[in-house]
Amino acid sequence: MKKEIPILIGFFATIGWYLEFFFAGTFFENWKMFFTTGFRSVAIVGLLVGVVNVLRVNYSRIKYNNDRWFSVYQMSIIFLMVILASLRGVSPGTPFDAMYTFGFIPLDATVFSLLAFYVASASYRSFKIKSIESAFLLVAAILIMLSKMPLGEAMWSKIPAIGEWIMDGPTSAGKRAILFGAYLGGLTMMIRIAFGLEKSHLSD
Amino acid sequence: MRSIFKQLILLALAFSVYAQQSPDSAAFIAGEADSIKSNEELTTPPVLSDEEKLCKEVAEDIMVIYDNWSPDRDFNILYPRVKGFVDDFYAQYPDFDFGVIQKDKKGEKLNDYELRSFVAFKGTKNDKIFEEVSRFITTKDFYWGYISKELDESINKAADKLKKYTLSRKDILLADQAEYVESLLLDSRKFDRQLDSIKAISDEKVIDDLLADENYNNEMMSIEFKIDSAKTKPEVQAVLEQLYRDKDQRILDYIVSKRKELIDNKRAEKIAAKDWWIEEKRQTIFDLYELENARLSDLVYGFITPLEEERLITSFDINEELIKAIHNNDPKAEEEFKLQLKHKFYSGLVGAFGSAVIYDQVPVFRTFRTNVLIGTFLFMILFFYIFIKVKRNREKLFIRRIPGLDAIDDAVGRATEMGKPVVYDCGIGYYTQIDTIASMLILRSVAKKVAEFKAEIYVPTCDPIIMQISEEMVASGFLDAGYPEDHKKDNIFFLAADQFAFAAGVAGILSRKKPATAFHFGYYAAESLLISEAGFAAGAIQVAGTTAVAQLPFFITACDYTLIGEELYAAAAYISRDAQIMTNLKLSDFAKVTIGFLFIIGTIVMTINSEWTFLQDLLFTR
Numbered sequence: 066m067k068k069e070i071p072i073l074i075g076f077f078a079t080i081g082w083y084l085e086f087f088f089a090g091t092f093f094e095n096w097k098m099f100f101t102t103g104f105r106s107v108a109i110v111g112l113l114v115g116v117v118n119v120l121r122v123n124y125s126r127i128k129y130n131n132d133r134w135f136s137v138y139q140m141s142i143i144f145l146m147v148i149l150a151s152l153r154g155v156s157p158g159t160p161f162d163a164m165y166t167f168g169f170i171p172l173d174a175t176v177f178s179l180l181a182f183y184v185a186s187a188s189y190r191s192f193k194i195k196s197i198e199s200a201f202l203l204v205a206a207i208l209i210m211l212s213k214m215p216l217g218e219a220m221w222s223k224i225p226a227i228g229e230w231i232m233d234g235p236t237s238a239g240k241r242a243i244l245f246g247a248y249l250g251g252l253t254m255m256i257r258i259a260f261g262l263e264k265s266h267l268s269d
Numbered sequence: 270m271r272s273i274f275k276q277l278i279l280l281a282l283a284f285s286v287y288a289q290q291s292p293d294s295a296a297f298i299a300g301e302a303d304s305i306k307s308n309e310e311l312t313t314p315p316v317l318s319d320e321e322k323l324c325k326e327v328a329e330d331i332m333v334i335y336d337n338w339s340p341d342r343d344f345n346i347l348y349p350r351v352k353g354f355v356d357d358f359y360a361q362y363p364d365f366d367f368g369v370i371q372k373d374k375k376g377e378k379l380n381d382y383e384l385r386s387f388v389a390f391k392g393t394k395n396d397k398i399f400e401e402v403s404r405f406i407t408t409k410d411f412y413w414g415y416i417s418k419e420l421d422e423s424i425n426k427a428a429d430k431l432k433k434y435t436l437s438r439k440d441i442l443l444a445d446q447a448e449y450v451e452s453l454l455l456d457s458r459k460f461d462r463q464l465d466s467i468k469a470i471s472d473e474k475v476i477d478d479l480l481a482d483e484n485y486n487n488e489m490m491s492i493e494f495k496i497d498s499a500k501t502k503p504e505v506q507a508v509l510e511q512l513y514r515d516k517d518q519r520i521l522d523y524i525v526s527k528r529k530e531l532i533d534n535k536r537a538e539k540i541a542a543k544d545w546w547i548e549e550k551r552q553t554i555f556d557l558y559e560l561e562n563a564r565l566s567d568l569v570y571g572f573i574t575p576l577e578e579e580r581l582i583t584s585f586d587i588n589e590e591l592i593k594a595i596h597n598n599d600p601k602a603e604e605e606f607k608l609q610l611k612h613k614f615y616s617g618l619v620g621a622f623g624s625a626v627i628y629d630q631v632p633v634f635r636t637f638r639t640n641v642l643i644g645t646f647l648f649m650i651l652f653f654y655i656f657i658k659v660k661r662n663r664e665k666l667f668i669r670r671i672p673g674l675d676a677i678d679d680a681v682g683r684a685t686e687m688g689k690p691v692v693y694d695c696g697i698g699y700y701t702q703i704d705t706i707a708s709m710l711i712l713r714s715v716a717k718k719v720a721e722f723k724a725e726i727y728v729p730t731c732d733p734i735i736m737q738i739s740e741e742m743v744a745s746g747f748l749d750a751g752y753p754e755d756h757k758k759d760n761i762f763f764l765a766a767d768q769f770a771f772a773a774g775v776a777g778i779l780s781r782k783k784p785a786t787a788f789h790f791g792y793y794a795a796e797s798l799l800i801s802e803a804g805f806a807a808g809a810i811q812v813a814g815t816t817a818v819a820q821l822p823f824f825i826t827a828c829d830y831t832l833i834g835e836e837l838y839a840a841a842a843y844i845s846r847d848a849q850i851m852t853n854l855k856l857s858d859f860a861k862v863t864i865g866f867l868f869i870i871g872t873i874v875m876t877i878n879s880e881w882t883f884l885q886d887l888l889f890t891r
Contacts, residue, residue: 250835
C-alpha cells in the first residue's frame with residue numbers, strides 16, 4: 066500500500082491535469098486550484114524544513130569541523146537579518162534593507178560578473194583545433210563574434226549577414242532538434258510516471 | 270415731470286421684459302399639460318430587456334456589497350502607519366520646503382540638503398515618501414483578506430446569475446462559434462498566403478524601394494553608379510532604369526541583395542503582424558462563454574458606474590497637499606484617505622466581480638484541441654505497444670549508447686580510487702519541473718553506485734523540498750546497494766534559494782572538497798558555467814545534463830560528458846539497465862521518425878501549393 070497509494074494519487078492527478086487541457090469548467094478549474102494551493106502549502110512547509118536544515122548542518126559544522134569556523138559568521142548574519150527584519154521591518158531605509166541593498170545585491174552581482182571571466186576561459190579552451198568539428202566550431206565562433214561587433218562590418222560588410230545566417234539557420238535548427246527530442250522524452254517520462262511504470266521516486 | 274418720465278421708462282422696461290417672456294410663458298400655460306406629459310415621458314425609465322433587467326439586478330447586488338463595506342477598520346490600521354512615515358520624514362527634514370519641488374521643476378540647482386530631502390520626498394531612490402504612502406494605500410491585501418470569505422460568497426452569488434444566463438444561451442453561442450472559428454482559419458490562411466507572396470517581389474518594386482530610400486544617393490555613389498550627375502529623383506530613376514535595361518551587372522547584383530533584404534524585412538514584419546494577430550484572437554474563440562459573460566458584466570458596469578461622488582474618482586494621486594495635510598493632522602486628510610480606501614475597495618470589488626464572471630461554468634470540451642487528444646492517445650498506444658514488444662524481445666533489440674551515462678560508473682569508481690567525494694547538484698529548477706524530477710531519478714541510481722563503490726556523495730540543493738526528495742533518493746540508493754548505514758544525512762543539504770548564492774555555494778564546495786567527480790543534472794540558467802568551471806578548476810570529472818538549450822554549450826565546453834535533451838530523461842533507467850530505457854529510447858526514436866516524416870510531407874505539400882493547408886490545419890495546436 067505504501068507504493069500503490071502514491072501511484073494512484075499520481076495517476077489520478079495526471080488524468081485530471083490532462084483532462085483539464087481539453088475540458089473547461091468549474092470542476093477542472095477547482096482541481097487546478099486545489100493542486101496549485103497544495104504546491105504552495107508544501108512550499109511553505111518546505112521553507113521551514115530548509116531553515117531547520119541550514120541550522121542543523123551549520124551547527125554540526127561549527128561543532129565538529131574546526132576548518133568551518135566561518136559558518137559562525139554565516140549563521141550570525143542570517144540571525145542578524147532575521148532579528149532586524151522582525152524588529153524594524155523590511156521597508157526601504159531599515160537596517161535589513163541596507164544589508165540587503167549594500168551587502169547582498171553587490172555580492173550577487175559580483176558572482177554574476179564572474180561569468181564574463183569564465184566565458185573567456187571556457188572559450189579559450191574550446192577554441193582549439195583538435196578535429197574537423199572543432200575547426201568548424203572555431204570558424205563559426207569567430208564569425209559570430211565578428212558579426213556582433215562593428216569591427217566585423219568594417220572588415221567585410223557581409224560578416225553580419227553571415228553571423229545572422231549561422232544563428233538563424235544551423236544554430237536554431239540544432240536548438241529545435243534538441244527541444245524536439247526533449248519534449249518527446251518529457252512526454253514519455255510523463256507516461257512512465259503516470260502509469261506507475263517508473264517507481265524509483267517511490268523508494269521502490 | 271422727470272419722475273413721470275422715469276416711471277414711464279421703468280414701465281416700458283417691464284413691458285419689454287414681459288413681452289420677451291410671454292410667448293414662452295404663454296406657451297407654457299397653454300401647453301402645460303403636454304409639457305408635464307413629456308416630462309413624465311422623460312422621467313419614465315426606459316423599457317429594459319430581460320437581459321438588462323438581470324444586469325441591473327446584479328449591479329444592485331454589487332452596490333449592496335459596496336454600501337455595506339466600511340473603511341474604518343482599514344483606516345485605523347493604515348492611517349497611523351502612513352502618518353508615522355510622514356512624521357518620520359518631517360522629523361528628519363524639519364526645514365523641508367515645498368518650494369524645492371518647484372525649484373526642481375524649473376531645473377534650478379538644489380543644494381545638498383534640498384537634494385537629500387527632495388529624494389526622500391519624491392526623488393528617484395527607494396526611500397521616497399511618495400512611493401511608501403501609495404504602497405500603503407494601494408496594497409489591497411491590507412483590507413481584502415479579512416473579508417474575503419463573505420465577500421467572495423456575495424460576489425460569486427451575483428456572478429452566478431450572469432453565468433446561469435449565459436448557460437441558457439449555450440446553443441446560440443455554439444452556433445456562432447463554428448462560424449467564428451472558420452472565419453479565423455480563413456484569416457490565418459490569408460496571412461500565410463501573404464507571407465508566401467512576399468517571395469515574389471519584382472525588380473521594379475525593388476527599384477521603387479531604392480528610390481524611396483533616403484540614403485539611396487549615397488549608396489549609389491558608393492558603388493560608383495553614375496548617379497552623382499543626376500540631380501532630381503526622376504533623373505536618378507531614369508539612370509537606374511537604363512542600367513537595369515542594359516543588364517548592368519552592378520545594378521543586378523545590387524537589386525538581388527536589396528531584394529533579399531526587402532523580402533527578409535517584409536517577412537519579419539508579416540510574421541510579427543501574424544503573431545500579434547494570433548495573440549489578439551487567442552482567447553476569443555475558445556473562451557466564448559467568458560466573452561459572453563464579459564459582455565454581460567460590461568452591461569452590469571453600465572448600471573453601477575455613475576453613482577456617488579467617490580465612485581467618480583478615476584485615479585489616485587499622492588500629492589504634496591495630501592502629505593502636508595497628513596503631517597498637519599488636517600481632518601481633510603483623513604477624509605481624503607477614507608475616500609481613497611473606499612475607491613480602492615470599489616476598484617477591487619469591480620475587478621473581483623469581473624474575474625468571478627469571466628470564468629467558464631460549464632464543462633465544455635475544447636473541440637479545437639481534438640487533434641492533440643488524438644495525437645496523445647496515439648502516442649500512448651505506441652508507448653504501450655513498444656513497452657510490451659521490448660519486454661518480450663529485450664535481448665534482440667539494439668540500444669544506442671549514451672557515452673555520458675556509460676561514464677558514470679567510471680566517474681564514481683574514480684572517486685573511490687582517489688578517496689575523494691562525489692558532488693551532485695540538481696540545478697535551480699523547482700520540484701514541479703520535469704528536469705528536476707528526472708534529476709532526482711538519476712540521483713537514486715548515482716547514489717546506488719556511490720554506495721556500491723564505497724564513496725561519499727554531497728548533494729547541495731537550492732530548494733528545501735528538493736532537499737527532502739534528494740535525501741529520500743540518496744537513502745533509497747544506499748538501501749538498494751545494501752549499505753544503508755553508509756548514508757550520511759548531513760551530506761544532503763539546503764544551500765541557498767537564490768540563483769547566484771547557490772552557484773557561489775556549489776562553486777565553494779567544489780573548490781574546497783576537490784571532488785573526484787561532479788554531476789550536474791537538472792534545470793540550469795546562467796549559473797551553469799559558474800558551477801561547471803569551478804568543477805573544472807577543481808579537477809573533477811564532470812557529467813552534466815539539461816534540456817535548457819542555452820546552457821548546453823557551456824556544459825559541453827566545461828564538462829567531460831554532457832547529456833543533451835531527452836538523454837536526461839532516459840538516464841535513470843539507462844543507468845539501472847531497466848527495461849524501460851529501451852521503451853524510452855525506442856519510443857523517442859519512433860516518434861521522431863514519424864513526426865520527421867510528417868515534416869517532410871508537409872514541406873512537400875506546401876511547396877507544391879501553399880493553399881493546401883489540410884496538414885497544417887490538422888497539426889495546428891492552441
